[in-house]
Amino acid sequence: MDVVNQLVAGGQFRIVKEPLGFIKTLEWLFSIFAFATIGSYSGQFSLGIECSNKTESKPNVKVEFEYPFKLHQEYFEFPTCRGTTSKVFLVGDYSSSAEFFVTVAVFAFLYSLGALMTYIFLQNKYRENNKGPMIDCIVTAVFAFLWLVSSSAWAKGLADIKLATDPELIKDEILACQNPDNKCQEVRDPVMSGLNTSVAFGFLNCVIWLGNLWFVFKETGWTAPFMKYPPPAQEKQPAPDSYSQGQGYAQQDSYGQQGGYQPDYYGQQPEYNQQGFSQGTYSQQGVPTSFSNQM
Template identity: 60%
Template sequence: MTLLSVHLTTLFAIFAFATCGGYSGGLRLSVDCANKSESDLNIDIAFAYPFRLHQVNFDAPTCEGKRRETLSLIGDFSSSAEFFVTIAVFAFLYSLAATVVYIFFQNKYRENNRGPLIDFIVTVVFSFLWLVGSSAWAKGLSDVKIATDPDEVLLLMSACKQQSNKCLPVRSPVMSSLNTSVVFGFLNFILWAGNIWFVFKETGWHSSGQRHAADTMEKQSSGYNQGGYNQDSYGPAGGYNQPGSYGQVGDYGQPQSYGQSGPTSFANQI
C-alpha cells in the first residue's frame, strides 16, 4: 500500500470503531393513567454499546394502584457490534504497523519478497472481513432500531394495553452516529479492496507475470524472424526467377526452345 492509503485506512478505522463502540443513547416514554396519581410521564431508558438490550431494565407503572413492573428491552445484538469494532481495532493497529514498516524498514519489507506477500494476504483478509463485518452490523443496527423504537417498547407495558390509559413516546433515540459507523464500515471495505491491486504490484507474482509475458512476446517475434516468411523465396534461388527453357527435341527433329533465345531460333529457320 502507499503511505496515503495507509493513512486513510488508519483514519477510517478510527471513525468506524469510535462511532460504534462509543455510542450511548436512550429514549423517553410517557404513561398517563386514568388515575393521574399513578401516572409516570418521564420513563427514561438508556442503552449503549455492545447493545445487550435484554439486560436493559426499566420500571413502568401498571396503573393499578402504586404497583410498578420491571421490564427489559428485547434482543442481544452484541455479536455483530463487537465483531465490527474488533475488525476496526485490528485494522487500525495493522495500519499503524504498516506505516512504521514503510517508513523505517523499507529494505526489510522488500527482502526476499516476504513483506509484499504478507501484506497482500493481510489486505485480502481485511477486505473480506470489512465486507462481512459491515454487512452484519448493518443488519444488527436495523434490529437495534426496531427493538428501541418507542412504539414497540410501549407494547411491552401492561398499562398501555388498557384503552383508558394514554401511552406516548416522548423522545426517540438518536442513531446518527451508528448510521455513520455503517457508512465508514463499507468505506473501509472499498479502501482495502482497492489496495489489493497496489499491494499485488509489489509482489513477485506480478513481476513474474510480466517476465512471462515478455518472454512469450520475444519467442513469438523470433519465430517470425526465423520462419519462411522472412526468406526471399522469389529471389535468384527461387524457381520463378529462373529462365524457363523447354529445349526438348520436337517431333520433326528440330530443337524447340521457348526461352530467351526463342526469337533468334525462329529467324534462323526462316
C-alpha cells in the same frame, strides 16, 4: 524534532505521498472512525404514560442503552397505574455483531499503523526477499473480506436494534398501555446517526482495503509472469549515401586515370650503349622484348 527533520530530509516520509503509503494512512484513520463511532455510543429514548389515576402518571420515562447492545439486560421501571411499578426489559442481544465489528476495526487499526511504520522506517527489510509485500498482500485481502462480513453483520444488527428500541413498538408490549383507560405516548426517539455512520465507515473501509489490495499486489512481483514486454527495438543501419558513394567511385576513376596504378608495359627502362642505343625490354605485348643496333 531534529529526528523528524532528518527523516523528512532523507525522504523517509516520501512513501506517505505514494499510493501504497497514502492509502495505508486512510486505512488507519478510517479504522479509528469505525470503532470510535460505535464503541462510544450511548442511546436513549423516552416514553410517557397518563393513567386514569393522575397521581400515578409519569410523562417522561427514560430508557438508556449502550454498546455492546445486550438489550435483554437493559430494563426500566414503568407504572402499572395500580399503585405499583413493573420492570420492563428490552428484547434482544446484538453484542455479537457489534463486538465482531469493533474487533475487526481495532485489529485493522493496529495492523495499518504497524505497516505504515514499516513502510517509513524499515523499507529495506520490507522489500527483502519480497516477503514483506507478499505477507502484506495476504493480510490486506483478509482484512478486506473481514470488513465486508463484519459491516454486513453489523448493518443487520443495527436494523434489529432500531426495531427493539422503537418506542412505538415497546409501548404496545407494556400491560399498562394495553388498558384503554390509560394513554401511552412516545416522547423521544433514540438518535441513531452515530451508529449509521459506523456502518458507513465499515463499508468505506472495505472499499479502501480492496483498493489498496491492488497496489500491494503489484509490489509482490506476482504479475511479472503475466506481463508482456515489447520486443527490443533493433538498431537501424544507416541508409547508404548515394552521393558519397558516387563521389567515391568518381575519385577512384579519376585516380586510375590521372596517376593511379598504371600497367607497366615496359618491364625495364632501356639501357643505352655507346652508340646511343641500348638493349631494352618491353612488357609482354607480343612485341620483341629487346633490340640492338644493326649497323
